Amino acid sequence: MIAEILFKNITKKYPKGPEALKGIDLEVGKGELFTLLGPNGAGKSTLVKIATTLTEKDSGEFSIAGNDPGKDFTTIRRTIGVALQENELDPSETVENLLRFQCRLFGLSKDQAQQRADELIRAFELETERLKKCETLSGGNKRRLHCALALVHRPGVLFLDEPTVGMDPEARARFWQVITHLNKTEGVTVFLTTQYLEEADKHATQMALIMGGTIHYRGSVTEFKKMVNSGEQLTLEESYLAFMTQSHQPDFATN
Template sequence: MPKRKGLLAMHGTIEVNHLAKTFKKGNVKAVKDVSFTVNEGEFFAFLGPNGAGKSTVVQMLTTLINPTGGEAFVAGYNVSKDPGKVRRHIGVALQETGVDPDLTGREMLELQAHIFGYQKQAAKQRADELLEIVQLKGDASRRIGNYSGGMRRRLDLALTLVHEPKILFLDEPTTGLDPTNRIAIWKELERLNKEMGTTIFLTTQYLEEADSLADRISIINRGLIVASGTPKELKAQIGSDLITLTFKNEADLQKSESVLEEELDTVDLIVRNDKLNVYVNEGNKQLLQIVRTLDQHQLELETTNLSSPTLDDIFLKITNEPAGGEEDGQ
């Protein structure tokens, strides 16, 4: 294990070494052997299909549950040995929040500030600052129970920022929001990261969110990290081009997959939503060869499309599952 750096230099970092978690009930190995680092000031996205183990990792890093193997350091502190110190340096916004619907937004923020040791006047000042940041100043006196979904998400974000944490853990912060509110949250997260230097650890089911915001991404599947890198690096792993084919009937679709696997070199193929996705280099040349090959076998193409692969294609190829859906239970 590398020598630990001084704590002051690590308050914005996350270091995970062979982390594991087995739940006694059912002997479920939710996390098997996970290692990664997040640098100070980095925007890090953590992705995985349902049941992959990403929520369990987040719960361990935020001291909600203890690991059964390995170790993790958040803000320079061991999550198992110094959970109190970890909590003082992090902000956490989970999918389920504990806000009181009978309080106003301002009252909720002031209450949170008091919990973190702010005196009355300082708590009011901090609440004003945060209401301005998340654009809720005009709704500060409304009861939270009357807030829209987007307003609640922005309030959740403000609550995580009360004590000015160096690290933010955000578990699907924009799930269920309309595009306008989602973009507003994106802009605020970018500002916190780029202007304030806040380290952000994000889980999301929107792959375009990770693609747009994250400096680096790790993908977890079946309790193990299966890919890591920048969005650009991950896309490069799959090939430079994506050819999408549709057919006039299901039989031709199925036969085309086997034909292309046999007759084309270094091609990755995935059938999804009645389409055949073919990942290749030099897509223009390969497309002509594919069309000729299918024509020789009398397989009737309906449409062809040539494009660059997206993060969604990477996710599907690596995990063999589409992104989205509800968060994993483990």
């Protein structure tokens, strides 16, 4: 496997906060559709922010597509697309303008920027929102715009932190069409966090489970289900819940 995303012994403690990551070793292969699962506060967003150079790690190393953030910071920024969990959009800008600005930031000409903005507005069905100010968008439409913004420069690696929160079923289906198309036909590596396990079950092939800043499982979704279940055909959500119940048993924790 060629590691497209590689973390080696990453640690992070927030000032006056918890030890959010306690030595993360993780590899994600090129072209994988990978999901990082885990309970609230497990460290998922912290890992995404470190990988996307938005937060400093305390120690450890990581690389994206062979690039070291210490040496190839600009290359990494151009290689990745990121939609963070928190919504931070310029409130007084319109959807179309924001997309065009983002395209310009990545070096597209005016005409190219308009064309790319149009494509993404179409892809995420934001036509009726095109001229609306971001502050007036609904939660789900903000998430669509975040995903569109992440894609302006056709990144080879996509980090999506709970991208579909608040999207209606049609928007979610549309979102997955776009993402699976990018993954399957263009080989884009996808690193996704989600609490919607039916989505992960349907679309992801590889996964990791993080709890309390430590990875507890890394492998295929199919293997995870097999490991948890004794012969039963369970969904990923059922398997996840069974795994959580087992790991909260005192015996399990001390052995």
